[in-house]
Amino acid sequence: MRASIVFVSALAVGVATAAVAQVDFSGNWAPLFHEDQPERLPGPELGDYSGIPLNDAGRLRGDAYDGDRISAVTEYQCRPHGGDYSMRGLANMRVEQLLDPLTQRVLAIHLRMNFQEQERTIWLDGRERPHALAAHTFAGFSAGTWNGNMLDIETTHLKSGYLRRNGLPRSDRATFTEHWVRHGDYLTVTTLIRDPVFLTEPLVRSQSWTVAPAQRLGRDVCVYVPELVGEPDYVPNHLPGTNPFLREVIDWYGLPEAGVRGGSETLYPEFLKNLRLPPAPAQCARYCRCGEFGRGCDLR
Numbered sequence: 126m127r128a129s130i131v132f133v134s135a136l137a138v139g140v141a142t143a144a145v146a147q148v149d150f151s152g153n154w155a156p157l158f159h160e161d162q163p164e165r166l167p168g169p170e171l172g173d174y175s176g177i178p179l180n181d182a183g184r185l186r187g188d189a190y191d192g193d194r195i196s197a198v199t200e201y202q203c204r205p206h207g208g209d210y211s212m213r214g215l216a217n218m219r220v221e222q223l224l225d226p227l228t229q230r231v232l233a234i235h236l237r238m239n240f241q242e243q244e245r246t247i248w249l250d251g252r253e254r255p256h257a258l259a260a261h262t263f264a265g266f267s268a269g270t271w272n273g274n275m276l277d278i279e280t281t282h283l284k285s286g287y288l289r290r291n292g293l294p295r296s297d298r299a300t301f302t303e304h305w306v307r308h309g310d311y312l313t314v315t316t317l318i319r320d321p322v323f324l325t326e327p328l329v330r331s332q333s334w335t336v337a338p339a340q341r342l343g344r345d346v347c348v349y350v351p352e353l354v355g356e357p358d359y360v361p362n363h364l365p366g367t368n369p370f371l372r373e374v375i376d377w378y379g380l381p382e383a384g385v386r387g388g389s390e391t392l393y394p395e396f397l398k399n400l401r402l403p404p405a406p407a408q409c410a411r412y413c414r415c416g417e418f419g420r421g422c423d424l425r
Contacts, residue, residue, distance in 0.1 A: 157333040161330075179323065209295070213332050276303075315330070381400055
């Protein structure tokens with residue numbers, strides 16, 4: 126009898142410990158931009174592929190991009206971010222728990238982003254993933270499991286999207302992993318994007334959020350408007366070797382072309398051993414005071 130009581134007590138403690146480990150992410154969250162602010166706020170420069178384990182196919186697609194594409198192609202104007210990029214973009218976020226009404230077990234967490242009213246559900250009930258040929262969406266299909274107090278999330282079934290807002294592509298065969306960790310009023314989300322079409326190894330990035338209890342997400346109604354006069358159905362682009370904007374980021378900041386062009390080899394310390402740095406610009410002329418005590422990015 127005594128052994129049974131001890132066993133039941135130990136079981137109860139184990140269940141309670143498991144429940145405590147599952148962190149509640151519910152609430153309103155605002156993104157912090159102390160990491161990669163120029164890339165995430167005003168947007169990356171054309172031709173800047175630094176820090177991306179890009180292959181030749183991805184580089185070719187990036188070189189073909191023209192910044193007028195969003196203005197000229199109306200179907201792009203109201204396109205939401207993919208589930209991977211939405212965690213990195215400008216949008217604020219609301220997180221809600223979806224509970225089983227009988228057991229009160231958390232079945233999923235639901236995200237709403239205020240940019241383009243993006244909705245995303247992360248299932249925690251162990252359901253099977255859809256068939257590989259099932260419909261792909263901007264949000265994709267996300268399923269999470271707990272690893273102590275960290276939530277691990279795997280997302281598949283994504284529509285094609287972008288790695289950066291300068292034309293760097295991400296294919297519909299990509300998947301991504303997230304690790305959510307909450308430290309009091311702060312949330313850190315680390316992502317690993319795997320794309321067999323455009324990447325040679327996983328792209329690892331992290332983003333941080335702070336709790337915003339007074340935040341209220343309203344509507345974000347987007348209207349398609351033709352912004353450029355031109356031929357119908359024309360998609361602005363550059364043929365290989367004709368893009369005149371690819372050297373801007375190199376010349377503005379005095380960066381080595383080999384690093385700006387990206388690739389797995391540029392991610393590691395060994396790359397710097399034989400790298401010859403170009404002369405630094407005489408003075409800063411662009412994005413000189415980004416992130417200084419909460420400032421935006423000044424073009425001076």
